[in-house]
Structure formats: structure tokens, C-alpha cells
Amino acid sequence: MELYKESAIAIKEKIKNREISAIKVTEYFLDRIKKIDPKINSFISVFESDALSCAEKIDSEIKSGKNSGELAGLPIAIKDNICVRGQPTTCASKILENYIAPYNATVIEKLNVAGAIIIGKTNMDEFAMGSSTENSSFKITKNPWNIDYIPGGSSGGSAACISAGLVPLSIGSDTGGSIRQPASCCGVVGFKPTYGRVSRFGLVAFASSLDQIGPFAKNVEDCALLLKTISGYDSYDSTSVNCSVPDYLSEIKKDIKGIKIGLPEEYFISGIDSEVEKAVLDAVEILKSCGAEIKKISLPHTEYAVAVYYIIASSEASANLARYDGVKYGYRHNAE
Amino acid sequence: MITKKDVEYVANLARLKLSEEEKEKFTKQLGTILDYMDKLKKLNTENVKPTSHVLELKNVWREDELKPCFYSDNLLENAPEKEADFFKVKKVIE
Numbered sequence: 001m002e003l004y005k006e007s008a009i010a011i012k013e014k015i016k017n018r019e020i021s022a023i024k025v026t027e028y029f030l031d032r033i034k035k036i037d038p039k040i041n042s043f044i045s046v047f048e049s050d051a052l053s054c055a056e057k058i059d060s061e062i063k064s065g066k067n068s069g070e071l072a073g074l075p076i077a078i079k080d081n082i083c084v085r086g087q088p089t090t091c092a093s094k095i096l097e098n099y100i101a102p103y104n105a106t107v108i109e110k111l112n113v114a115g116a117i118i119i120g121k122t123n124m125d126e127f128a129m130g131s132s133t134e135n136s137s138f139k140i141t142k143n144p145w146n147i148d149y150i151p152g153g154s155s156g157g158s159a160a161c162i163s164a165g166l167v168p169l170s171i172g173s174d175t176g177g178s179i180r181q182p183a184s185c186c187g188v189v190g191f192k193p194t195y196g197r198v199s200r201f202g203l204v205a206f207a208s209s210l211d212q213i214g215p216f217a218k219n220v221e222d223c224a225l226l227l228k229t230i231s232g233y234d235s236y237d238s239t240s241v242n243c244s245v246p247d248y249l250s251e252i253k254k255d256i257k258g259i260k261i262g263l264p265e266e267y268f269i270s271g272i273d274s275e276v277e278k279a280v281l282d283a284v285e286i287l288k289s290c291g292a293e294i295k296k297i298s299l300p301h302t303e304y305a306v307a308v309y310y311i312i313a314s315s316e317a318s319a320n321l322a323r324y325d326g327v328k329y330g331y332r333h334n335a336e
Numbered sequence: 337m338i339t340k341k342d343v344e345y346v347a348n349l350a351r352l353k354l355s356e357e358e359k360e361k362f363t364k365q366l367g368t369i370l371d372y373m374d375k376l377k378k379l380n381t382e383n384v385k386p387t388s389h390v391l392e393l394k395n396v397w398r399e400d401e402l403k404p405c406f407y408s409d410n411l412l413e414n415a416p417e418k419e420a421d422f423f424k425v426k427k428v429i430e
Contacts, residue, residue, distance in 0.1 A: 098414075099414055100413065100414060102410075102411060102413065102414070103406055104406075195390055195391065196391050196393075209389070209390070235398065238393070238396040239389075239391065239393065239396075241391060241393075304375065304376060304379065306372070307372035307373075307375045307376050308372075308376065310369055310372050311369070311372055311373065311376070314369060326416055327423055327425055328414070328415060328423055329414035329415065329416075330414075330416075331416075332416035332417070334426075
């Protein structure tokens with residue numbers, strides 16, 4: 001089987017058992033990126049030599065029997081609003097075109113400890129504001145299923161690179177759907193953690209009350225593994241929650257008999273796309289057959305959610321983007 | 337009601353130059369955001385306590401102790417203009 005079709009977990013096991021080296025895996029995906037990404041445009045920057053040196057280090061650690069972490073040797077792509085020390089972090093904006101991050105985001109530190117190989121930064125809507133990745137100041141990302149279609153946004157690059165098999169795992173951010181919606185558009189698994197579960201330290205802020213970093217993968221198990229790696233209390237993020245992180249991989253193997261799942265009636269009103277409704281209700285049937293109890297419920301404030309989102313997101317974005325005044329970093333216009 | 341004058345005022349504060357078309361477009365779009373406020377104003381929140389945050393976090397403190405700094409040695413490295421250990425900017429006060 002072609003490596004890009006295998007799950008991240010399967011590739012990780014092969015690296016751990018020394019059936020394949022981290023270098024070979026990294027070279028393989030770098031090659032796919034070179035060949036295919038010109039058609040998709042999911043990457044803003046690719047760290048070829050850094051990735052290969054990192055892979056070399058992982059290989060020698062595995063060879064000498066040292067514990068190299070739960071993601072050892074797995075290439076991972078990072079949305080370009082997350083700081084990777086010494087590398088450009090542009091947020092797909094001309095304002096930060098030449099900004100080199102002076103520190104690692106906490107999730108990057110965690111990925112490094114886990115032995116993941118940061119292979120590059122992915123395209124997005126500028127400063128995470130958008131839902132199509134068409135608002136990037138650098139390039140437009142295409143949907144790998146059909147390049148006339150959008151990949152969704154704002155984490156369009158992170159979703160598309162998984163969908164096109166350019167990398168086994170990626171990271172995005174979600175404020176008002178920016179992981180979930182592109183995952184849906186590209187047919188991959190994307191997960192927005194509960195606010196406070198994943199540290200926002202090193203994530204360029206859009207709406208500080210809403211932003212969360214989260215995983216993308218080809219399947220739920222890979223997603224669960226990546227989620228566990230990036231989750232956890234961080235003293236550098238005062239909004240991160242100090243509670244233990246479950247072992248998501250073993251959680252998903254558990255029985256769901258008797259679990260109650262609510263279907264809000266406000267979500268199934270006229271105007272819903274019939275294909276979407278069918279897909280959701282088909283999933284409900286599967287959950288029922290696994291023993292879940294489905295209950296019709298009401299979430300009466302649903303109609304106010306969009307209004308609340310636009311007011312909170314816009315005002316917080318206004319505060320968070322005020323820093324791009326060209327004083328300490330970023331574009332500065334030298335007017336007369 | 338957002339007027340074109342409001343848009344021009346805010347654009348000046350943000351140092352953005354807008355074309356006449358953009359002024360028209362943004363007057364409409366910014367107006368829509370205020371319409372959202374009207375929708376929320378209709379709700380009775382008399383018996384609802386203000387929510388400052390979705391999590392029950394309060395006063396996240398730590399001891400005021402020196403901790404190692406993990407930034408690059410040169411925090412000025414992204415500065416558009418610098419002089420010695422300072423960020424350099426144009427004079428803003430007469």
C-alpha cells in the first residue's frame with residue numbers, strides 16, 4: 001500500500017519497529033508535496049532541510065533505544081498562525097510576510113517532545129478571518145477532490161494537505177468553525193477541542209474568547225492521538241484549564257450503549273440542505289444501532305448564536321489586530 | 337445607523353484609505369453587524385448574571401518570581417527599524 005494511504009498510527013508503528021526510517025517517510029511526503037502541492041497550494045512554506053535533520057535525529061534516537069515520543073517520525077503540517085521558532089509565521093498576511101517567530105507555541109513544544117516532524121506551514125484565510133481560504137494574501141488553496149472547489153476555511157491548507165495525502169497529520173485553529181468546516185469540505189476528520197483544553201500560547205489571536213487549536217487527520221483514531229499530544233494545562237495560557245487529559249485513543253474503543261445523544265429541533269428547520277440532513281440522520285441511525293439513545297431536545301437560544309458570534313468575534317479581532325501598527329514587527333509604511 | 341461619515345472616521349483612525357465604492361460597501365456591511373445588536377436587545381436578560389467568561393476561571397495568579405525567558409536573544413530582530421536596543425519610530429509629537 002502507498003504510504004499516503006496508511007494511517008498515521010500505522011506509519012508511526014512502522015517507524016518505531018524500524019520497518020521504515022523517519023528519513024524515508026519524511027522524504028516520501030516532501031516528494032509528494034513537491035509533486036502535488038503546486039496544484040493544491042496548501043503550503044505557504046516547507047522546511048525541507050530542517051525536517052530532514054529532525055528525522056535523522058529521530059532515527060538515531062530510535063536506533064539507540066531512546067524513547068522518542070508518541071508521534072516519533074511523523075511529519076506534521078502547521079497552520080501559519082501558530083508560531084514555530086526561527087520560521088516565518090505569516091498568518092497568510094502581507095503584514096507579517098517577513099515575521100520570524102522568536103518562540104515556539106506550546107503545541108509546537110509538545111509536538112517536538114512527541115517526536116513529530118514539523119514539515120511546513122499551511123495556507124489560511126488572512127488572520128483566520130474567512131471560511132474559504134480565498135482571503136489569503138499569498139495563494140488560493142484548492143479542494144483536492146475537485147480543484148474548482150474551495151477547501152473551506154480558515155484552516156483550508158491544513159485540511160487540504162491531509163485530504164491530498166501530502167502529510168499524515170496537521171494542526172489548525174477554530175474560532176467559528178475554521179477546523180470543522182474545512183474538514184467537512186475536504187472529507188477529513190477535524191476536531192475543535194472544548195475551549196481551554198489546548199493552550200493558545202503561540203497562536204496568533206483572532207478572538208481570544210473563542211480561538212482553539214485542534215487536530216486534522218484522515219481518521220478518528222489518528223485525530224484522537226494528535227489531540228492527546230497537544231492537549232493539557234499550560235501555565236503560559238491563563239485561559240487553559242487545569243484538568244487531566246483523558247487517553248482519547250482508549251476512550252474511543254469504549255461501548256456507547258446507553259449514551260444519550262440530543263438532536264436539537266432548532267438545527268433541523270426549513271432551509272437545511274437535504275443532503276446534509278440525510279448525512280446527519282444516517283449517522284444518527286449508526287449511533288442508534290451501537291446502542292446510543294437518541295432524544296429530541298430544544299436549544300431555544302440557537303437563533304441568537306450568529307448575532308452573538310459576530311459581535312464578540314469582531315470586537316475581539318479589533319482589539320487583537322490593533323498590535324499590527326508596524327512598531328515592533330510587521331509591515332511599516334514610511335509615509336512622508 | 338452607521339453613516340458614511342462614521343466609516344470615514346473609523347478608516348482615518350485605522351489609517352486606511354478607502355475608495356468611494358468601498359465606503360458604500362462597508363457602510364452597509366458595518367450596518368449589518370449593528371443589526372445583530374438590535375436582535376439581541378429584544379431579549380430580556382434582567383435575571384441573567386453577566387458572563388465574563390465561559391469557564392469558571394478567576395484571578396489566575398502566580399508568584400512574582402523571575403522565570404527563565406525562552407524567547408530569542410534578540411527580540412528586536414523583527415523590528416522594521418531599530419537603534420541600539422530600541423525600536424525606532426517616526427516622531428509623532430511636535
